[in-house]
Amino acid sequence: MEQKNYDVILDTLPENESRLEVLFRQAGDGFLQVEYGREQRANLQDSFRIQAINDLVLAKNLNGLIETVPGIRTNMFHFDPAALSVRKLIGEIKEVEDSLTSIEDIVVESRLISLPIAWEDSETKKAVAKYVKEVRPGAPNVINGYNLEYMALCNGISVEEIKNKVLGTEWYNSGGGFWPGGGFFWPMDPRCAIVVPKYNPPRTWTPEGAVGIGGPCIFTYTTPTGGGYQLFGRTIPTFQFSQKHPLFKDSPFLYKSADRIRFFEVTEKDILDIFEHVHNKTDYQYEIKEDQILVKDYLNFYNSEEVQKGAKEFQEKQKEATKTAPRL
Template sequence: YDSRVLPLSRLMDILLAAEKALPAIEDMQVPTRIVHIPLSWDDAATKLAIEKYMQSVRKDAPWCPSNIEFIRRINGLDSIEEVKRIVFDASYLVMGLGDVYLGAPVATPVDPRHRLVTTKYNPARTWTPENAVGIGGAYMCVYGMEGPGGYQFVGRTLQMWNRWRQTASFTDGKPWLLRFFDQVRFFPVSEEELLKIREDFPLGRYQLKIEETTFSLREYNAFLADNNASITAFKTQQQASFDAERERWRESGQADYASDLTVAEAAPDSELDLPENGRALASHVAGNVWKVEVEAGAEVKQGDTLVIVESMKMEFAVLAPCDGRIHKVFCREGGQVSAGQDLLVLVSE
């Protein structure tokens, strides 16, 4: 807003006139699109994110090792299949865009009986795969890009943002896919199918099914009234299960989180008892040890990956600078390391 172009008094007159022209709230109808989007249920990429979280952040979190099982439990559902049915039956009304970044939708199911409720990760994940689909509170979100996050995973879908080109799904110069008041409906695909879709979609080789319609508040209120009994029963059961889950946390000590990660111990180079032709290999960054690919006594070749450190949402590999044998390993998977800290000793051949 630039007051030099449009004085504040004039702006207020325009807004007040527009408000007076609006119909009564109960008579409002807004344009809405039903956008059918593929979902790879319990996708391998989201499982990897959970594995990383358990190893480098919090191994005993109540939502691990399965976010979907946690969603089932905290909502009082009988089976994981019931969670799956609800996710695929739901019509998620987009209430906001860019909540996380890059056109990420924040949406809530139109039918209250589809509003699965969860807590978020505490502490948050350090890595979330691009376009992971998660539930936090009563909202569904699709992560627009890789990054940290806290919503409970149900799977992964296609791109919400296309920075490269305009296609049938990305029009009018807008790189984001969805609009306010869109209704997202998921349909199941395999991991392999989704990978192919993700390859084709930004290039315009995969077309979404999109239905143009309207959303009537009067009709919606009538729907809520007609289904009040079953909606109330669902929410009552859900709240009881939510409270019971939180009580289990208190009884088990999981309600209050305290990190048990320790920095790997290693002496400075000057204090290391290095064997002949031995050299210490250090981490270039501070972070968490994601993978230790070798053990003492292992024979390695130049360029082999020895340790992978996760830092700043990226992975940094410590490579063997020459052929040789691992003499000693100081770090462990899930442990924290500081920049310049020695991770292992390699004896060159």
Template sequence: MADSGIERQELPSPRYEHGGDDYVFVELAEEMSFDANFKAQAITQEIRARDIPGILEVAPSNASYLIQFDPGVVTPADVIAELEALEDDIDLTDYQWDATVYDIPVLYEDPWTHDTLMDFRDRHQDPDATDLEYSARINGFDSVEAFIDHHAGAPHMVTMVGFVPGLPFCFQMRPRDEQIEVPKYEQPRTATPARAVGFGGAFTAIYPVFGAGGYQLYGRTPVEVLDVEQELADFEESMVLPNPGDILNFRKIDREEYDAIREAIEDGSYEYTSEVVEFEPDEFFQHPHEYNERLLEVLA
């Protein structure tokens, strides 16, 4: 089958807003798209690379980004002028960035998230189905197995990290007509296991810690995405893994592999399977399926 490419989205003019005395918020579009997110990734990466005096923090989001600055060093007007210049300079057709591709093993239909979702059926759109059964049905899949294969069948881009520390929001790297969409619970749960793999809207999320949540629950990964004490080798530079712009391959595993990985995590010997690639947005836009295959080949 020919790889027909992804239709590009024309973005509106950015909207610049002040946040108190030391923040600038920039909205690139009202809804998430690859164009909007890749532009946010590119601009925020360039800001970090240029080490602009007075810039304290850079936080990309799905279709926007936030800049924290020191008003004693740089004025809000100068910050916005710099951002406007970057907006004009960056063209995604010739922009690349270094992205880490991570293998993320997932035990789909695991016992822990299953017990949790069954405890909260009264808050769900379909009390008589599991979250996976409901998601498969409303997206037109014949079986839960086919739905899981689709979810794990293409890589996911980490579009932002937030809501709680270390929680990655991931957008599957498929053309729009192949993407799944599922609403959140009608009322949020008061419990979600740490490392649960959930889905809401068009985003996969990995819950870094135990807590409340409203995403549909599909499985659980044995690996950590937050290591506050930075005890694992892969967290030496940051307590958060992965970061915006990185790419995740959700790989189906069985209970035996899950337990083996958890044992290695707990004794501190586990090392993540990952590889750094030069991500090329234009190549992805033109040939998404072929490009995704090449991305995942680096993990083989």
């Protein structure tokens, strides 16, 4: 019998002025992955478009569409194939894609969440010490018992400059992360786009609230777990399984897709006090502002001469730093 090749790409839409080529990729009997472009790239304008398309598709209230999982350049559609055929779903998405002719017209609903952060706190330092003792003695990413100096080496700047870049921009959530309640947060300002490799191998333990970075993405650890991001501090709870606190009444997760976070510096004692007021006293008031991203305004900022010049200068420093930073 003649063997036929199986192509996971079921359909495509051609590239145009406002988007890359759209690939409709089979991802299982009840899953369809919609992907922008055939090459990996991390560009927030792709995520802005994905969010807009996602909202328009959900507004159709399609019978059989269970949930969606938007990301930086993909969206996973989970559907019931007995109620909604994959061909009909593709057709509905195509219709919405064709209706969105300009990315500059997009307005993204985006909450702005202010999160306190304590640098080099004792709990994340314990996680690093445990790693060195039990997993990788002499790990090159651990300098003076922590990861901040390694992060600075990888980016060709000082530890203080690393902190300033973390505090100096809003971090945009392209979608749910690999752990319940997590998110992948990207810098809105490219001049703050620090990049570091992940642990090799990963840690076996990370405390709740730890803040780390892997590649260009920041992650706030929602529960005690393993992990591979370079650690630099700790923030407050962003997940509550018990849902005792009023903020978590409707969902145990703090983050939504397209949220932004902005960090501000506090002491470790402040962080521990807030943990008590979230998990036990349940009276802490999170600072969350309902807001929007006007994509046209953001693109004007991103493409401005000042921002692009600063981003390129930083990228040159990073390029040189990779030649001398310890490899993992």
